[in-house]
Amino acid sequence: MTTKETDRIPGASETGQHRGRRWIGADHPGYKWVALTNTTVGMLIATINSSIVLISLPGIFTGIRLDPLEPANVSYLLWMLMGYMLVTAVLVVALGRLGDMMGRVRIYNAGFLIFTITSVILSLDPFHGGSGALWLIGWRIVQAIGGSMLMANSAAILTDAFPARQRGMALGVNMVAGIAGSFLGLVLGGVLVTWNWRSIFWVNVPIGLIGTVWAYKSLHETGIRRPGRMDWWGNITFAIGLTALLAGITYGIQPYGGHTMGWTNPWVLAGLIGGAVMLAVFCLVEARVAEPMFPLRLFRDAAFAGGNAATLLGAIARGGLQFMLIIWLQGIWLPLHGYDYADTPLWAGIYMLPLTIGFLLAGPLSGALSDKFGARLFAACGFLVMAVSFAGLLVLPSDFSYWVFAALIFLNGLGGGLFAAPNTAIIMSSVPADARG
Template identity: 70%
Template sequence: MANETLGGSAVMAGGGRIPYKWSVLTNTTLGMLMATVNASILIISLPAIFDGLELDPLAPGNVSYLLWMLMGYMLVTAVLVVTLGRLGDMFGRVKIYNSGFAVFTVASIALALVPFGGAGGAIWLIAFRIAQGVGGAMIMANSTAILTDAFPARQRGTALGVNQVAGLAGSFIGLVLGGVLSAWNWRAIFWVSVIVGAIGTFWAYRNLQETASRRSGVKVDWWGNLTLAVGLTALLAAITYGIQPYGGHTEGWTNPMVLAGLIGGAVLLAAFAVLETRVEQPMFRLSLFKIQAVWAGNVAALLNAVARGGLQFMLIIWLQGIWLPLHGYSFESTPLWAGIYLLPLTVGFVVAGPVSGFLSDRYGAKLFATGGLVIMAASFVGLLLIPIDFSYPVFAVLLFVNGVGSGLFSAPNTTAVMNAVPADQRGVASGIRATFQNGGMVLSIGVFFSLLVAGLSSSLPGALHSGLAAQHVPDQAIAAVTAVPPVSLMFAAFLGSNPIASVLNAAGVHLPAATVGTLTGKTFLPQLLTGPFHSGLAVVFTLATVLALAGAVVSLFRGGIFIHDEVVQEQTDVEYEAA
């Protein structure tokens, strides 16, 4: 049985004395790794999942299933992290965090055991992905606060650097892991979450101890919780449906339900801001944003999240839909290879993250966070300038530079925010930071996809018509192909499917074998997509550059090193020196 001595900051485990703070770091790092791997592992595994459930990638309704499988997890984490951070402040951060591991593990078991195929199976997966998101939100909302509680101020940057590296590295590890596991069996991607979740749950309940003081007489701000949750859900769900076709349009921004979600969500969030200034015990104190490091750090994090949130999806579509087929890879093999070719992005982050966290403890966050965003902007410009059929070494260098920029920004920015808030507000501060980050990523995906689809819509039908006509394809078949919404063609390529072959089969068109071989080959569709895709990508990377530079400007206003006044016990200094 573990014997914890928190005053001496040590845990008896396996016969040796392990400093409690390192036990916290390893467990919270595992939690962040699990939560973020789970967010991305599905991206690469979707082709195998759609095949296993026997879902047609080009069927109009199935685009919604795809988007909700991907974005449902991120949406629910964005909505719940502030509430769960606040509950952690009230009832115990470790208690909420440990429960998150358990909820995540149970939901993962349900996902691995999905009993249905077709639409029923898709709905089952979406429902339990959302349940997973609840567990993930409980972990994300409190892990940063628990780390901040456990480490002295002079070591927080290093600890949070390791934690943040695990978070972002996990999102790219998930790409490769998902490709490997889904090639074997698509259910295996959920069993991995079960195993890691079970280990993390046992470890968390065994070793983590509540060190933050809990306050009595605290009330739950129900109106604040309700307006924030419903407002964010409406807004982010509207963005999800806005990038889907509606009423003959390539996108759904004219859909009354989308407009209602956007407007209603914005009104509810405004009402939330007003309510929080009037209730006796608000869910989070807006006065926190009077602290220079808090408002600058959160706004910079939001701009960073929007700038890079959709990047992963853009790069995967670029690789899977165009570059890999042009270089001889079959459509079926592109998901795995896309994950492998994106590894330089992870390497750059892993190299820069811990170093910037350690150095920011000594020199402050401004230089590293601001410089990281400038480096990210430079990498976006580089990606904008290279051709669609690029030289991979150049592409890999740009990915590495982008990862370095993200790593330089993330840990110092998080440390600066968490150091600046009062100890009893760390849970909600962690939740606010995660909301800005996760909400920004969902917003980014909606904005980037919308811009990309708009670019494709203006030129892709003409390119398809000209290319098919040059192969003497009958008008009936040309009409069938060009009638498919660009977003459906894009997602079909994203799912490792050759959409031309699927559309021709669905239209029942009979063509000579040689023509069919050309149309369904590895290069015909990617060559047609090159020009239209570049038009959309140019807009996307231009916006990403502007957002990253705007974040850098905001980051300059964070001020110098600021640690909120608090009573630091003498044992903390002793612990720090001993470490």
């Protein structure tokens, strides 16, 4: 009996009988491809949204008539940058657990709906100045809840739908779509914000509507669902601890007391120390409750622990690179080459295309090959290729030759694509079926 068959909840195959309401039953051979295409769209839209705002910030603040660099307005800038990602980081584990309990498809579908509705609301911001910024920050936080529902459950839905021999390929397509989405968002943001800043939210609406209807009509629960009680203390301590820690880091980059950075700010120190203490309390809670939000015993598995550590390191490297390349291109290289500052978001996105192309080429191929030849070799080689590209970027002068720069970021994209799918397959295959969310 295949992994796919044993992972289904009792009666899952009977969903195929509702063909008047659904497109393809869960027992249909083509269902796995339906699951792959829909979850890939979900991952793509969630991750595009996180970076499309990053590169569009100058246009957004111009549109709402707010100078984000004035001391009184810096907090608006910081929360516009970090709010979506912070909420995603805080909620993704809890929403994955909720998917394990209530059904991954149910939570995933709700995420698509929330994400689409909030995209419409964001584009209708009726205010200017601080009120306009608060509207965007508040609804971006709500949108992050929907994005978290998508990201927390898409890989679990795929793992349930695909047999073990094809999981690397499926997760490769899904994860590379997610990672590439963060770079496609840079290109889309650069193009759209020069036309109308509201269009960076409009672009989500048609995709979200199609994806929402498609998800509700085509996806079925095929995995083990383990009903249980919500671990409230675990959720509370995790949310408070991670929010305090990430908020402390966010405000740590803001000038304070004559220093260029804010690491001596008492509130920053309280956030960092208090957040770390609260996360330690979270670990104690999880070790003692009968039904934890996150079973810490999973870290006893070397593949799970190592794969997640590698994911964290890769995300730090990729996020730092993305942030610095935007500053480098928009603030230094493009103006040096005669580009008007108003046009730099568009051209920064265009000039970063080799990075996205590298991801798109390597990811699905790496996932398919890792199914045949083993995931660890490809994951390790991907990190090595990324390291080589970082070494090359370190020695580039400020006014670099574009073709050398393009080759290096293409190499970085290849490395990221080689790494993402096999590493995700290692993680997802190392956990019990009822803990995949």
